[in-house]
Amino acid sequence: MNIVWIGFGKMGEPMALRVAAAGHALQVFDVSDERRAAARAQNLEVIGSLEGLVGDADVIVSSLPNDAAALQVLAGEGGALTHARAGALLIETSTISASASASLAKVADARQLGYLRAPISGSVSAAANGTLTTFISGPEAVIERAGPIVSTYASTIRVVGDAEQARVMKLAVNLMVTTLVASLGEAYALCAKGGISPKVALDAISASAIGSPHLKFKADALERRDFTPTFTVAQMRKDLKLISDGARELSVPVLLGAAVEQIMCATEASGFGGEDYIACAKVIAGLSGLTI
The missing domain is CATH 1.10.1040.10 (N-(1-d-carboxylethyl)-l-norvaline Dehydrogenase; domain 2)
Known part of the structure; x- marks a missing residue:
């Protein structure tokens, strides 16, 4: 799959590396110069803008620090979801509020995107080893599509509902x-x-x-x-x-x-x-x- 990975931070880095190691074509976006350099040091392709390349992605995975970052980078003006093609999948792994997640869901629905709420639990070493726990919620078809990607970094996957229950x-x-x-x-x-x-x-x-x-x-x-x-x-x-x-x-x-x-x-x-x-x-x- 062609994947755009948004957020190459403390947890995002080891998770993204596991997804790339599984054979997926991965492009990384991060607003930090330091984190972009870290991605390049891992031989990952880094993109400087979400415009254009996101439209070719099968999947967008985000690992962001808070509500404000998730709403801005994903759903704000020029955000990832505004450029995503209909039928693409968003796997959102951040710890954010149910209300912020519901706002993302509205944008995803309007853009005809599949949306998986998938916050993770565990340490950086667990992320590197692929042994994170993730709580996921969303439509059954979306959960099934996301499975091969989520299972690269999480060994324990708990389905808890079809909407914001994972948050x-x-x-x-x-x-x-x-x-x-x-x-x-x-x-x-x-x-x-x-x-x-x-x-x-x-x-x-x-x-x-x-x-x-x-x-x-x-x-x-x-x-x-x-x-x-x-x-x-x-x-x-x-x-x-x-x-x-x-x-x-x-x-x-x-x-x-x-x-x-x-x-x-x-x-x-x-x-x-x-x-x-x-x-x-x-x-x-x-x-x-x-x-x-």
């Missing part, structure tokens, strides 16, 4: 992920003040009934004092806003999510916005009279 599912998972990490920070502080060494405490937490691959990964990073970002505090704050806004629209209380949003706000205000979101443990420790 809600991704936010629900991120709500649980960030709440788990914040509670890990509180448990760590509690153990430290209770006289338990960090390694013993974190190993015990990881081996307990609450243990999960993600918790163990974050506990290991906390034990090593490694706050190298896999997902930054600033990025998590963006997702928490999407969660709170989406929950408000659906009249769902997210009481724990609201508390975690304030913790992440304090973490970013403390100068840790560019660090991994496990850095919230440093702020929680500080409130407890501890230093990490």
Whole structure:
């Protein structure tokens, strides 16, 4: 298939490389000079404009940072969807709101495009290994068409509906992920003040009934004092806003999510916005009279 890949960022790069390695003809578009250079360094063809070449694409795949970027690059004046040919397929993998996604759906329908909502969950290494999880929703025929591409970077594919359900599912998972990490920070502080060494405490937490691959990964990073970002505090704050806004629209209380949003706000205000979101443990420790 001829594919235009829009967004060659932290997650977009390894995903695009897997799609290209599967034998698809891939052209990359990104607004960043640095990211375009990174694509060229991987021997991928880079396009400087969406006009023209998008019209020849069978598939458009987008990996963009937020609602505003997705709406502008895809549906804005001169955006990708305005140049796409009828019958082409859009696979949108970003974490964006259901309302922004619904706006994209209207444009896609008007242009007679297939539209798959396909936000992904997982790390950069999972993207490189093709072991991401993706939640997908859309018409059955669109899901079937997209399968060969999605399966190049995701080993777990969950179909959750025929419209915007995938957007809600991704936010629900991120709500649980960030709440788990914040509670890990509180448990760590509690153990430290209770006289338990960090390694013993974190190993015990990881081996307990609450243990999960993600918790163990974050506990290991906390034990090593490694706050190298896999997902930054600033990025998590963006997702928490999407969660709170989406929950408000659906009249769902997210009481724990609201508390975690304030913790992440304090973490970013403390100068840790560019660090991994496990850095919230440093702020929680500080409130407890501890230093990490």
